[in-house]
Amino acid sequence: MWRIIATQDGHLTVGSRSVKFLISVLAFGVLLLGYLYPIQGTNPTTTAHFTGFVTEWITLVTPVIGILLGYNAVVSERESGSLKLSLVLPHSREDILLGKLLGRTVPLVTALGAALILAGALVVYPFGELLLLNFAVFVLVAICYAILWVSIGLAVSISVSSKRRALVSGFAIPTVFVYGLHSIERAVRVGLSSTGVTSG
Amino acid sequence: MVAIKATRLSKRYNTVVALDRIDLTVNKGETFGFLGPNGAGKSTFINILLDLVKPSDGEVSILGNNCQDEGVKVRNKIGVLPEGYSVFDRLTGRQHIEYAIRSKDADDNPIEILDRVGIREAADRKASEYSKGMAQRLVLGMALVGSPELLVLDEPTSGLDPNGAAEMRDILREENERGATIFFSSHILEQVEAVCDRVGILQNGELVTVDTITNLRSSLGGGTKLLIETGTEVNGSLDTVRGLSDVETAIENDETIEVTCTDDAKMDVIVALHDAGVDVVNFRTEEASLEDMFVEYTAGGQ
Numbered sequence: 001m002w003r004i005i006a007t008q009d010g011h012l013t014v015g016s017r018s019v020k021f022l023i024s025v026l027a028f029g030v031l032l033l034g035y036l037y038p039i040q041g042t043n044p045t046t047t048a049h050f051t052g053f054v055t056e057w058i059t060l061v062t063p064v065i066g067i068l069l070g071y072n073a074v075v076s077e078r079e080s081g082s083l084k085l086s087l088v089l090p091h092s093r094e095d096i097l098l099g100k101l102l103g104r105t106v107p108l109v110t111a112l113g114a115a116l117i118l119a120g121a122l123v124v125y126p127f128g129e130l131l132l133l134n135f136a137v138f139v140l141v142a143i144c145y146a147i148l149w150v151s152i153g154l155a156v157s158i159s160v161s162s163k164r165r166a167l168v169s170g171f172a173i174p175t176v177f178v179y180g181l182h183s184i185e186r187a188v189r190v191g192l193s194s195t196g197v198t199s200g
Numbered sequence: 201m202v203a204i205k206a207t208r209l210s211k212r213y214n215t216v217v218a219l220d221r222i223d224l225t226v227n228k229g230e231t232f233g234f235l236g237p238n239g240a241g242k243s244t245f246i247n248i249l250l251d252l253v254k255p256s257d258g259e260v261s262i263l264g265n266n267c268q269d270e271g272v273k274v275r276n277k278i279g280v281l282p283e284g285y286s287v288f289d290r291l292t293g294r295q296h297i298e299y300a301i302r303s304k305d306a307d308d309n310p311i312e313i314l315d316r317v318g319i320r321e322a323a324d325r326k327a328s329e330y331s332k333g334m335a336q337r338l339v340l341g342m343a344l345v346g347s348p349e350l351l352v353l354d355e356p357t358s359g360l361d362p363n364g365a366a367e368m369r370d371i372l373r374e375e376n377e378r379g380a381t382i383f384f385s386s387h388i389l390e391q392v393e394a395v396c397d398r399v400g401i402l403q404n405g406e407l408v409t410v411d412t413i414t415n416l417r418s419s420l421g422g423g424t425k426l427l428i429e430t431g432t433e434v435n436g437s438l439d440t441v442r443g444l445s446d447v448e449t450a451i452e453n454d455e456t457i458e459v460t461c462t463d464d465a466k467m468d469v470i471v472a473l474h475d476a477g478v479d480v481v482n483f484r485t486e487e488a489s490l491e492d493m494f495v496e497y498t499a500g501g502q
Binding site: 001004007008011012080081082084085086087088089090091092 | 275
């Protein structure tokens with residue numbers, strides 16, 4: 001039964017222009033880096049180094065897209081009342097939740113996975129080296145990371161009572177845990193190296 | 201066979217009692233009207249049937265399945281028109297029906313259903329552009345998918361114009377003739393009167409009465425209203441009429457006397473007026489409407 005919800009929800013989500021735009025931004029960014037890395041990166045050109053090159057972009061953009069996909073999955077339908085139309089049909093709460101999660105992760109995961117594989121091909125061709133196992137693990141981790149953020153968005157969507165609250169708390173989480181920690185980490189590093197505790 | 205069986209079903213919200221120990225049995229094949237003023241607890245009862253709300257006490261089953269423990273099974277057998285819903289923004293009317301068909305694993309033709317509820321020509325328009333009445337028809341269409349054994353409709357005629365309401369009643373009759381049980385709530389009495397076999401009247405969370413319309417009528421002092429045109433002032437003779445046995449009320453209103461009494465007392469009233477020297481220009485009788493009964497039943501509870 002979750003398949004029906006997933007299809008239904010996929011229709012509703014992919015139809016949204018902002019979602020399409022953001023997923024494209026993520027995918028094109030990855031492809032662009034795949035193109036630039038062999039030109040700019042340090043030798044030797046391997047997929048192992050490329051993953052380091054692309055990680056920052058993915059960690060930066062994926063949380064925003066994941067939250068954006070997840071935060072209104074339930075709360076907006078509950079606010080408007082269209083959730084009732086699903087609840088009075090023979091769907092369990094669990095099916096609705098699973099369907100929503102899949103309906104929203106599949107477009108993101110497909111775009112991210114495809115972009116990474118294409119970017120990997122750009123790195124390998126013509127002079128690069130493919131470390132298959134290593135790269136496959138990286139793609140898998142990136143996909144899990146995307147699912148994680150959609151799940152966080154969905155969790156927020158279930159637990160709050162209005163779309164506005166979902167938006168605020170949804171975006172507070174990546175702001176604190178991704179961008180915030182990132183900045184603190186950098187500040188600490190700069191501080192440490194300027195005081196000479198660490199070098200480089 | 202029993203379609204809906206509620207046993208001591210109660211719902212409390214903090215200190216407010218929304219439903220108070222409701223015992224109700226709706227038989228298979230009947231059209232049951234659930235009547236009551238706004239806030240009486242009708243929607244709470246229906247929401248418990250649909251497992252949108254958990255009961256505080258008691259239990260309710262539909263076609264032998266517990267509504268809370270076997271919700272999916274229950275909802276597979278029933279068609280629902282809830283209240284307070286909204287349609288999906290980005291989907292067309294046809295896609296709404298298709299969603300219900302997939303969800304119930306049915307094989308209906310979406311266009312046939314849209315045709316039945318009268319919005320075939322709007323099938324491929326976004327449902328968000330529909331008027332309130334069209335949305336109501338659309339969701340009724342979703343409820344009809346899979347020819348369910350029981351239709352649960354919460355205020356089905358809200359948002360419909362008189363024509364729409366009449367069409368809704370026709371559809372309910374057709375469904376009932378097909379063999380479906382119909383359970384619907386309403387605060388509009390004529391609707392209930394027109395289609396129901398039995399009615400339950402809910403007041404402040406309590407089921408005040410459950411009976412057929414005919415029995416409700418007869419329990420209401422015979423249920424006849426006599427309207428007598430006199431053409432002149434009646435003066436003291438109203439008291440004479442009121443003094444007759446089997447007369448409940450007598451009111452003068454613009455040279456017309458309104459008397460509620462049993463069927464048998466009608467002639468006595470006319471004769472009494474004649475004897476008192478009042479000219480009876482004309483008279484007619486009216487059946488007491490459900491509205492009169494409704495007021496009678498619920499006014500005492502306030």
